[in-house]
Amino acid sequence: MAPSAIEPFYSDRDGLALEDLSDDIDAVNVLKDQLKKEKAMHEKSEFDAEKDKTQFRQYEEACDRVKNFYREQHEKQSVAYNLKARNDFKFKSRASMTIWEAMEKLNTLIDESDPDTSLSQIEHLLQSAEAIRRDGKPRWMQLTGLIHDLGKLLFFYGAEGQWDVVGDTFPVGCAFDKRIIYPDTFNGNPDHDHDIYGTKYGIYTPGCGMDNIMLSWGHDEYLYHIVKDQSTLPAEALAMIRYHSFYPWHSASAYMEFMDEHDHKMLEAVRAFNPYDLYSKSDDVPSVEVLKPYYLELIDEFFPNKVIKW
Ligand SMILES: O[C@H]1[C@H](O)[C@@H](O)[C@H](O)[C@@H](O)[C@H]1O
Ligand SMILES: [Fe+2]
Ligand SMILES: [Fe+2]
Numbered sequence: 001m002a003p004s005a006i007e008p009f010y011s012d013r014d015g016l017a018l019e020d021l022s023d024d025i026d027a028v029n030v031l032k033d034q035l036k037k038e039k040a041m042h043e044k045s046e047f048d049a050e051k052d053k054t055q056f057r058q059y060e061e062a063c064d065r066v067k068n069f070y071r072e073q074h075e076k077q078s079v080a081y082n083l084k085a086r087n088d089f090k091f092k093s094r095a096s097m098t099i100w101e102a103m104e105k106l107n108t109l110i111d112e113s114d115p116d117t118s119l120s121q122i123e124h125l126l127q128s129a130e131a132i133r134r135d136g137k138p139r140w141m142q143l144t145g146l147i148h149d150l151g152k153l154l155f156f157y158g159a160e161g162q163w164d165v166v167g168d169t170f171p172v173g174c175a176f177d178k179r180i181i182y183p184d185t186f187n188g189n190p191d192h193d194h195d196i197y198g199t200k201y202g203i204y205t206p207g208c209g210m211d212n213i214m215l216s217w218g219h220d221e222y223l224y225h226i227v228k229d230q231s232t233l234p235a236e237a238l239a240m241i242r243y244h245s246f247y248p249w250h251s252a253s254a255y256m257e258f259m260d261e262h263d264h265k266m267l268e269a270v271r272a273f274n275p276y277d278l279y280s281k282s283d284d285v286p287s288v289e290v291l292k293p294y295y296l297e298l299i300d301e302f303f304p305n306k307v308i309k310w
Helices: 002-042 046-050 064-076 079-091 099-106 121-134 139-147 150-156 183-188 219-230 235-243 261-282 288-302
Strands: none
Touching: 046 261, 064 183, 099 121, 099 139, 099 150, 099 288, 121 139, 121 261, 121 288, 139 235, 139 261, 139 288, 150 219, 219 235, 235 261
């Protein structure tokens, strides 16, 4: 009798002890995972190092389609146009659809400003997200890669062309910096020689913060507002979206005088994101159907409402 009385006692305890231990192991693994991801966020990605950067953004050698696009954009993105675009955005309603439906809708747009890819937008979005995922970056950043260009939907909702949707961005209301691509094409912009908009600081003051700078209207600013209001994505993700086309700032270090303290942290995030946007353009074409289930789940994690107001 004695052994059978003791046996359950010990086996129970063993069971308990093992359970406790496995809880601890789980907790340690979660922590380890988190640390790995944090570390990866701050390290230069392997992905970045593998690429021959001289293959990308070669605007001098770009075709006429790209050159004409930027001439038109640089001539038309004025303060007056930007105020009007923001007003239209606030007071006009567009469409309601899920993130995935938006990706599919965008698929017919071929970006005229892009010298590096002629792939469809859904493929570019998946390439960016997959590159981020392969490098073990956090899930919120993978999702940011997946959606970062969805603002190009604007093209279907009242844009005047592609010039107010795609392409690099730059501040309006102060002098156009020489580090913007094709800087001479700003000569035809009505603000170029303006008494205030044509001066170094224009309508701004040094240190005013990027939040207070009016960036040329397009897919970044538009999507930023949608995502800020309708997702639980962190500040870094919002900055990646809002500034990913602001190459003169994040890649050429122009307009640094306007930054505030918060912007320095955000710049780091935007710079960490950029290689996945740019250099993934030479990766293999992803299979939309294979990847769809993984990304549908990821979308649900950060967008509480399935249907988004665009
Ligand atoms: O041509 C590209 C494209 O339009 C991207 O979506 C934008 O983010 C880049 O800044 C631009 O260079
Ligand atoms: Fe973009
Ligand atoms: Fe992109």
